Every structure is written in C-alpha cells, then in structure tokens.
Amino acid sequence: MKVAGVILAGGQSRRMGGGDKALRDLGGQPILSHVIARLLPQVDKMVLNANGNAARFESYNLPIVADSIDGFAGPLAGVLAGMDWAAKAGYEHIATVAADTPFFPENLVLALCMAQEGEGKPLAMAMSSDPERGFVRHPTFGLWSVDLREDLRAALQRGVRKVVAWSEPQGCAMMVFAPDNPDPFFNVNTPADLVRAKKMLKDC
Secondary structure, eight states, X not given: OOEEEEEEOOSOOGGGTSSOGGGSEETTEEHHHHHHHHHGGGOSEEEEXXXXXXXXXXXXXXXXXXXXSTTTOOHHHHHHHHHHHHHHHTOSEEEEEETTOTTOOTTHHHHHHHHHHXXXXXXXXXXXXXXXXXXXXXXXXXXXXXGGXXXXXXXXHTXXXXXXXXXXXXXXXXXXXXXXXXOTTOOOXXXXXXXXXXXXXXXX
C-alpha cells in the first residue's frame, strides 16, 4: 500500500501562547524536525498541513497545504486538505500525525495499515493502553482512504468538527499501541509540556 504522510500543523497553538508550537526548540531542533524524521521512513511522500504564510516552513522542502474550510475547523480540515493533495498526486491513502507529538511509534503507519486491512475498513486510528485511564484514542494519528474526501468535505460544511463523530460511522479499525517510555503519544500543548518533553528526550 502506497501511503502519503500528512503532518497536521494547522492549529492556532493557543495554549502555547500562539505562534507555531511545532517550531519550538526541542533538543536543539524544532519539534517539527523530530516529527519529520520519525515519519519519513514510514511513508512514500510527505506533506505539511499549515495555515498562514507558508514561507515560514520553506526550509523543510515539503509541499504545504492549507485548510480549504475557513475558520480553523480543527484536525478534520487538515485531513481533508491532505486527502485532496494525495488524490491529485495519485495516492489512495494518507496517514496523519500531529506536528506537536515528537515520540510517536516508529511502526505507526505499518501498524495502522495492518489494522485497516485486517478489519477491511476504510479508516484506522491509533489507540494506546494506559494503566490509569484505560484505552485512549488518538484521533489525529490515523490512516484514511482518500475515497472518503467528498463525504468528509460535506460533513465539515455541515459543521462536524470532532474526528470520532465523522470516522466511526465510516468504519474505523483501532490499533492499540502498548505503553512505552517516553509516552509515544505525548504532545506538546503548553510551555510546561515543552519542559517535560525536553526531559523525556534526554531520558530516551
């Protein structure tokens, strides 16, 4: 299965105080650089979903796609942007990752493909097993059939914003990832999270 990777960086980073949290320094390089390095071996092509002036990401030499739905409609808008780009480039599936999550599994895409093929569903989503919280979904880490892009476009235009609200009716396989150290789905939302991520990186 040929898969295009889509890095979701289209949010407003409000809890970080604004700006691009994916460009914050983590261990001497931007968080986004860690994400790119982790995703690169797992996909056939990568694209970055980001809004605003694309020039700030120019040094990464990646295609930049902005949301086609106005008003910062959330990760589903980024998924749609990635789907539209992938369809034009000849890909049937995209795998999405969040731009603020630098430790996601190195076998993420392969595992999602196996779950999707094994259950015969058009979508697959990551889930982790937490000893305290039980099973936790990670909706921005998924495998998506681009054939569903018009359905997703219509849902967004109707005001659907939650990933699970749209994905579950389509048929979504779940791939459970075991706990690890560092937490593979730890995301950097706040300045305190960034401090913690730097410690996690040193302890790896």
